[in-house]
Amino acid sequence: MDEDGLAVRFEEQRPHLRAVAYRMLGSHAEADDAVQNAWLRLSGADTAGVANLAGWLTTVVARECLNMLRARRNRREEPLPDVTAEPAAEAHDAGDPEAEALLADSIGPALMVVLDGLAPAERLAFVLHDVFAVPFGEIADIVGRSPAAARQLASRARRRVVGATPPRQVDIARQRRVVDAFLAALRHGDFDGLLAVLDPDVLLRDGDAEPVRGARAVGAHALTFSRAARFVRPALVDGAVGLAIVPQGRLIGALAFTFDHDKITAIEMIDDPGRLRHVDLAALRP
Template identity: 60%
Template sequence: MDDSDWLAERFEESRTHLRAVAYRMLGSTNEAEDAVQEAWLRLSRSDTSDVANLGGWLTTVVARVSMDMLRSRASRREDPLDESAPDPVVGTEDAIDPEHQALLADSVGPALLVVLDTLAPAERLAFVLHDLFAVPFDEIAAIVGRSPAATRQLASRARRRVQGAAPDREADVARQRKIVDAFLAASRGGDFDALLSVLDPEVVLRSDGVGVLAGSMAEVRGAREVAGTFSGRAKAALPALVDGAAGAVWAPGGKPRVVFSFTVTDGRIVAIDMLADPDRLTELDVTVLA
């Protein structure tokens, strides 16, 4: 096996972890794939003969790429990224255990991603890498260009916002279900006004790469546009719990083909993620509700 084949094999071993890091940083499956692909391009062009921990090196590259993408995104919109989010899963300070990382990544629901969107890029990176993937602060400090102490403060500030935004879980899921059920009923009945009543004016509908290949738009923004997309449709969608949060699923023959993940804030739907990637669907905990 030559060096390029060996690097490609090691990269594939890390791909799931890298995609998880990028997705928690960016909240978009398409952008996460772009970040992972950029990491591969940088790896293929770099001399890694002196790299002792290739997995850690790749994590750093994906984190840097993701932070650059967040900063570029922030510069394109008027409102600043700065606010709050749900309970973090705190890892260890030192070691990076791949199995533990996978468990941590899978424990993060879509509601957290919405709140992470309100954090500044450096805060989000510090929180995601340390609290969700157990990367030590001295390694994160090199990425954000600050001292380890200042980086610890970034993560601490983000964590306080996360914990301050944590809702009562059962009550929150019950509220989510009422809103999602109302959305599904309005969608099936083609009741445009009822759809508008449960959608946030700035709601965003996102589809993963498989959905885009099947004809869906990668992203639709705005209540009227999203309502128009769903009005008179979703007739076969069933209410479901997706990773413990209210959602819906299209499951012909009992097998999930498309999962709709809803994020509800202040009584309105602020985001809908349409997931059709078979590999991604196998990672979700989907319970169809009566």
């Protein structure tokens, strides 16, 4: 297949690949990097023998995400011991298929913080199997373990997710109150007001810049943009309340928030035009 035809087929898969990468990484910037790396791999590979291009690309993106998760954790991550099948635990964990489907569908901003606490291989196994229905045999090849071990990784992750954050409906009104308070504090240069809505361990990601962690550090960084806050408006960003940056009515960026009750636990700055095109944005009434 010529490169133009290959590019067309890749673009057909891009939304799916980006969805896989975002749920694994919790970052739009890193997700786009993983998808772009998959394209580079595809454009330089001999795909004549690839019968299932979508599956091949999903595997490539998953491996990219696994490497990025491991690099992110580096010294914070301890090696995960090899897992063997535990029939008793598996039988107990099977549960209600409908409940498991609801759990998988609930993955969104509210659960990203929980997923960040999982080991990379656990997160990958859970997301690929429970959200995207990838067979354990294929997951096993990606993580370099047996299918039984891959199944156990997903089961372990599922138990932690269920125990930490039960599925719940997104409370848009509650999120809106938090974001309105954040924006008001930002516009007035109110450092204490920012601290009131920021989780003590809040994480700020801004493209390739070094992430900023901690309420005081994130609050101080946010205040450097206080003057530009008059151009910021509340908006739905990928289904959660966030902020759109619209000087003179032209969208140039967005802030995506992750919430835990009435606190902001993560902020992601999205200002790359290519990334903005793939973000689901909707205006909110004042």
